[in-house]
Amino acid sequence: MELQVYGYKCRKCGQLHYPFRMVCKKCKANEPHGFDPVPLPKKGKLLTYTDLSTLPADFNVAQLTLGIVELENGIRVTGQVRIPKPKTGMAVRINIETVRSSEFGKNLGMVFTAA
Amino acid sequence: MRNVYVVGVGITSFSRLEFPISEIAAYPAMMALQDAGNPKIDHLYVSNMGGGRVNGQTALASAVVDTLSLTPIGAETIENGPASGSSAIKTGFMAVASGLCDTVMVAGAERMREVNNLEATDFVATLTHPLAEYIYGVTLPSLAGMFTRLYMEKYGVTSRHLAMVAVKNHANAMLNPFAHLHQPITIEGILDSPEALTNNPIVADPLRFFDMCPVSDGGACVILACEEVARKVKRPLVRLAGVGQATDTHCVHERENPTDLLAVRGAAAQAMKMAGIKPSDVSVAELHDAFTILEIAESEEVGFFKKGEGHLALERGETALGGKIPINPSGGLKGKGHPVGATGIGQAHEIVTQLRGEAKKRQVKNAKIGLTTNFGGFGNNVVSLVFKRED
Numbered sequence: 001m002e003l004q005v006y007g008y009k010c011r012k013c014g015q016l017h018y019p020f021r022m023v024c025k026k027c028k029a030n031e032p033h034g035f036d037p038v039p040l041p042k043k044g045k046l047l048t049y050t051d052l053s054t055l056p057a058d059f060n061v062a063q064l065t066l067g068i069v070e071l072e073n074g075i076r077v078t079g080q081v082r083i084p085k086p087k088t089g090m091a092v093r094i095n096i097e098t099v100r101s102s103e104f105g106k107n108l109g110m111v112f113t114a115a
Numbered sequence: 116m117r118n119v120y121v122v123g124v125g126i127t128s129f130s131r132l133e134f135p136i137s138e139i140a141a142y143p144a145m146m147a148l149q150d151a152g153n154p155k156i157d158h159l160y161v162s163n164m165g166g167g168r169v170n171g172q173t174a175l176a177s178a179v180v181d182t183l184s185l186t187p188i189g190a191e192t193i194e195n196g197p198a199s200g201s202s203a204i205k206t207g208f209m210a211v212a213s214g215l216c217d218t219v220m221v222a223g224a225e226r227m228r229e230v231n232n233l234e235a236t237d238f239v240a241t242l243t244h245p246l247a248e249y250i251y252g253v254t255l256p257s258l259a260g261m262f263t264r265l266y267m268e269k270y271g272v273t274s275r276h277l278a279m280v281a282v283k284n285h286a287n288a289m290l291n292p293f294a295h296l297h298q299p300i301t302i303e304g305i306l307d308s309p310e311a312l313t314n315n316p317i318v319a320d321p322l323r324f325f326d327m328c329p330v331s332d333g334g335a336c337v338i339l340a341c342e343e344v345a346r347k348v349k350r351p352l353v354r355l356a357g358v359g360q361a362t363d364t365h366c367v368h369e370r371e372n373p374t375d376l377l378a379v380r381g382a383a384a385q386a387m388k389m390a391g392i393k394p395s396d397v398s399v400a401e402l403h404d405a406f407t408i409l410e411i412a413e414s415e416e417v418g419f420f421k422k423g424e425g426h427l428a429l430e431r432g433e434t435a436l437g438g439k440i441p442i443n444p445s446g447g448l449k450g451k452g453h454p455v456g457a458t459g460i461g462q463a464h465e466i467v468t469q470l471r472g473e474a475k476k477r478q479v480k481n482a483k484i485g486l487t488t489n490f491g492g493f494g495n496n497v498v499s500l501v502f503k504r505e506d
């Protein structure tokens with residue numbers, strides 16, 4: 001089964017959100033369970049990034065590249081960038097992998113690679 | 116609403132302080148009490164972000180009120196990330212303005228150097244979105260790095276402009292005995308020389324080591340009072356004339372225009388509106404330069420310069436001591452230091468000192484109106500204050 005990250009679509013007005021929120025930012029609908037999960041696209045473009053050299057202690061790497069991607073449907077997401085020489089505006093693919101692990105478990109999240 | 120005045124201020128050095136967090140809050144509070152001639156305090160507000168997590172001290176205000184032998188007055192701890200200090204001042208303002216209290220003490224403290232730098236950075240990073248940011252390794256420096264890249268591409272800001280902010284604020288900090296960094300730096304040393312990459316390594320590209328504020332311990336205090344009390348205190352009269360606050364999306368990626376800091380714009384506009392002033396009336400400002408890029412961006416958002424032109428004003432020297440609108444004469448977070456929960460009160464301390472004409476070598480001439488901007492999160496919760504000299 002392919003892993004998937006979901007956006008949250010307002011049942012009243014159709015506005016898509018990521019990450020989850022309780023009240024729609026557009027129409028302010030505030031019914032409980034007012035959002036339908038919708039799979040997010042796996043393609044987008046890199047808006048910005050940074051090569052980070054001071055990482056929290058549970059990362060066992062010297063450097064990590066983080067970035068913000070605008071997906072094909074206009075939703076933006078933050079994730080890890082695994083591209084040797086990234087450029088803003090470049091096309092990327094979204095992969096779901098382990099992004100952080102500690103003695104308490106693993107977090108799955110988005111890793112961007114060149115499309 | 117009643118007018119609210121600052122009748123006393125106090126501060127510690129911002130550096131490494133080997134004292135319990137309650138004493139780091141209480142020491143500047145004692146200084147402020149003396150400064151104000153020991154008025155009777157009705158309520159105490161203590162700002163702090165990490166006592167519970169970093170120092171194992173929750174409910175800090177309960178400890179501080181007793182350390183100061185102020186029991187049984189009301190006391191509470193106020194946490195609003197790195198804007199905790201200004202939020203506590205806002206709370207004190209509301210208490211006096213409403214008539215609930217005549218005199219309140221607002222003390223802030225942080226002790227971050229009890230842990231190593233990586234742990235301190237991780238502690239601050241817990242203010243980011245837990246699932247959409249934090250799990251990836253997002254820290255405040257990384258958000259600032261991504262913001263800087265966009266700012267450079269869009270407005271032509273360069274590493275040289277960022278270094279100019281650092282050089283200016285380190286020079287100002289040299290004139291401030293309470294500042295964390297007493298280390299003069301030059302563009303040559305941190306940017307142009309063969310050793311620059313060693314002296315000033317890249318941390319969150321394009322941001323380098325000297326684009327980041329230090330991790331500091333420190334405390335600061337202001338005492339606020341109504342006019343009747345303030346008139347009896349034999350100190351220059353400074354009014355807290357404007358208070359503004361605005362918020363923005365928790366995730367930075369959700370902002371429509373990622374180079375805008377709308378909460379800074381909103382908070383400063385509200386504070387200036389309440390004070391009945393416009394940006395050109397401000398004689399001195401303390402802005403939240405946790406990263407050099409933020410001083411440039413905030414100088415635009417508060418209205419001193421047009422969007423995208425802050426770096427040009429910096430080039431012209433307009434933000435230096437002696438310039439048209441001196442920014443961060445204290446050294447700012449960059450040079451003076453950033454004990455997160457105390458930072459906003461530290462900014463207020465500097466502005467009051469400037470408006471009283473007591474800033475000595477770093478005194479801004481004829482300072483009559485001062486503005487602070489205190490940035491919680493990466494611009495998602497911002498408090499701005501306007502102070503006016505009134506006698």
Ligand SMILES: [Zn+2]
Nearest residue numbers: 010013024027
């Ligand atoms: Zn809706």
